[in-house]
Amino acid sequence: MKKILVVGAGTMGSGISMWFAQQNISVQLFDIDQDFLQSSINRCHQLWEKLLAKGKFSSDDLEMFKCNLQPLNDLKSADSETDLVIEAIVEKLKPKVEVFNTLHEILKGHCIFATNTSGLSVQEIKKSLPLNRQKNFIGLHFFNPATIMKLVEIVTTVDQKEIASNLKTFFDKSGKVPVRCQDRPGFICNRIARNFYGEAFRYAETFNKEIFLSIDHIMREVGGFRMGPFELMDLIGIDINLAATTNVWEGFECDPRFAPHVIQQEMVKSGKLGNKNGEGFLNKEKLEVSPFTDMAYRTQVITCLSEKINDSTELVIELSTSSIEKKVNFYKVLQSKKVKVISDLSTYSKESFELLLKHLDGSIAYKFQNNNKVEVLLKKDDEKILSAIHQSLDITPVAHIHPHGHIFPRIISMIFNEAKIAEDEKLASSDDLDLAMRFGLNYPQGPLAWLKSFELNDLKKVLRNLPSYNKLESASRYCLAEVFNEGK
Numbered sequence: 001m002k003k004i005l006v007v008g009a010g011t012m013g014s015g016i017s018m019w020f021a022q023q024n025i026s027v028q029l030f031d032i033d034q035d036f037l038q039s040s041i042n043r044c045h046q047l048w049e050k051l052l053a054k055g056k057f058s059s060d061d062l063e064m065f066k067c068n069l070q071p072l073n074d075l076k077s078a079d080s081e082t083d084l085v086i087e088a089i090v091e092k093l094k095p096k097v098e099v100f101n102t103l104h105e106i107l108k109g110h111c112i113f114a115t116n117t118s119g120l121s122v123q124e125i126k127k128s129l130p131l132n133r134q135k136n137f138i139g140l141h142f143f144n145p146a147t148i149m150k151l152v153e154i155v156t157t158v159d160q161k162e163i164a165s166n167l168k169t170f171f172d173k174s175g176k177v178p179v180r181c182q183d184r185p186g187f188i189c190n191r192i193a194r195n196f197y198g199e200a201f202r203y204a205e206t207f208n209k210e211i212f213l214s215i216d217h218i219m220r221e222v223g224g225f226r227m228g229p230f231e232l233m234d235l236i237g238i239d240i241n242l243a244a245t246t247n248v249w250e251g252f253e254c255d256p257r258f259a260p261h262v263i264q265q266e267m268v269k270s271g272k273l274g275n276k277n278g279e280g281f282l283n284k285e286k287l288e289v290s291p292f293t294d295m296a297y298r299t300q301v302i303t304c305l306s307e308k309i310n311d312s313t314e315l316v317i318e319l320s321t322s323s324i325e326k327k328v329n330f331y332k333v334l335q336s337k338k339v340k341v342i343s344d345l346s347t348y349s350k351e352s353f354e355l356l357l358k359h360l361d362g363s364i365a366y367k368f369q370n371n372n373k374v375e376v377l378l379k380k381d382d383e384k385i386l387s388a389i390h391q392s393l394d395i396t397p398v399a400h401i402h403p404h405g406h407i408f409p410r411i412i413s414m415i416f417n418e419a420k421i422a423e424d425e426k427l428a429s430s431d432d433l434d435l436a437m438r439f440g441l442n443y444p445q446g447p448l449a450w451l452k453s454f455e456l457n458d459l460k461k462v463l464r465n466l467p468s469y470n471k472l473e474s475a476s477r478y479c480l481a482e483v484f485n486e487g488k
């Protein structure tokens with residue numbers, strides 16, 4: 001590949017152009033707004049100069065990059081020898097189709113036409129092009145900032161194996177992480193990530209900043225995500241996130257598992273869009289991890305209810321598989337002796353959870369520990385319980401006080417479930433699904449590899465016990481967890 005043309009000099013078009021220029025490929029950049037085009041080129045130069053000052057490359061490199069990136073003032077003057085066009089203009093079908101049809105008249109037959117659309121159907125754009133161009137039409141979905149984010153989703157329709165494979169080889173060699181996927185709403189990342197936000201909203205139920213802070217804290221500290229869903233929505237823009245959700249939801253025929261939540265709709269309606277206008281869910285507030293005290297209860301960890309409880313024991317961590325009835329009787333005895341008890345309620349239904357929690361001081365999502373960290377739900381602040389967990393189980397507890405259930409098991413199970421459904425649909429290969437989530441959205445692990453560190457049965461139980469499960473099942477398109485039921 002020697003020459004490319006990028007149409008649209010906004011956030012994505014300028015980043016994509018910079019990346020190609022850095023690969024020593026000649027780039028023509030066009031925008032309908034000529035003043036904006038020049039200021040965009042100037043911004044690219046300034047960014048490079050900053051990187052030069054930081055020693056990221058030499059001044060010879062800088063000259064080469066600048067020389068490779070040239071403004072194009074009239075689309076009709078595009079270089080007819082261009083090998084690849086990447087369209088990154090406004091997210092609307094009609095202007096995109098117009099751009100491609102104009103370029104079809106100018107560019108030679110070998111030139112690949114690619115759209116960077118996030119939300120439109122690649123097939124929909126493709127079918128509006130002349131037949132002899134359609135075979136060279138593809139989706140190339142870059143992530144922002146395109147110079148830094150490694151992922152490129154190569155979105156193919158039919159008969160494009162060769163182009164896709166050539167582009168994959170090119171991106172592989174150039175240090176990007178290309179993945180191939182089918183043309184389905186949200187492609188890979190925007191689709192599988194939906195429940196990172198959606199399940200967080202369903203957990204919170206109503207606007208409650210304390211709960212938002214806890215969800216973010218748990219997803220960062222236990223899940224290992226760089227940001228929690230609410231701070232991330234504030235950063236992306238609540239309106240942008242809602243648009244992506246609505247797009248995927250509509251693309252899946254309004255399947256309830258992708259439904260936009262009333263909380264986000266209300267935020268956008270009232271003009272609260274996140275960090276960009278200073279009115280978001282959290283406005284950059286976040287909970288910090290506090291150090292443990294040295295003080296801990298004298299603790300016994302038991303896996304069988306018949307184990308003898310010592311007279312000196314102050315806290316029992318009960319991890320048995322006994323029936324609910326037996327557990328309740330056991331807790332009642334301990335309660336009468338003023339011994340504190342916590343158990344793992346992470347996989348119980350709402351009713352059983354509520355029944356058991358009445359007799360407990362908290363719940364530890366022991367089955368959902370991740371990176372040696374575990375979510376602990378307390379009925380009230382009690383640092384000595386946290387220290388006791390740390391000392392007795394050699395695991396780091398991360399606590400919150402929202403007695404309507406565990407957070408991490410719910411959100412992560414929904415993400416795994418979506419990744420499984422996508423794998424089943426052959427949206428992409430399993431490896432590509434995982435790579436996409438790691439390199440497009442910085443997930444700590446790819447979901448399909450990650451879910452192997454949990455018991456499938458525990459994931460199934462969490463999914464079946466979600467408050468939304470029956471609603472989703474009645475929608476009869478997807479039965480959550482049924483993918484797992486097939487024994488995969």
Ligand SMILES: NC(=O)c1ccc[n+]([C@@H]2O[C@H](COP(=O)([O-])OP(=O)(O)OC[C@H]3O[C@@H](n4cnc5c(N)ncnc54)[C@H](O)[C@@H]3O)[C@@H](O)[C@H]2O)c1
Pocket residue numbers: 007008009010011012013030031032033036087088089090091092095099116117118119141142143144
């Ligand atoms: N912003 C992101 O994070 C992101 C990520 C991946 C993909 N995308 C997709 O990339 C595309 C561009 O998004 P963006 O965020 O860069 O938008 P943007 O608003 O920053 O830039 C769009 C640019 O296109 C120009 N433009 C509009 N109509 C044009 C036309 N007919 N011909 C030439 N130029 C035209 C505008 O003047 C503007 O400079 C969209 O399809 C979007 O869905 C965006």
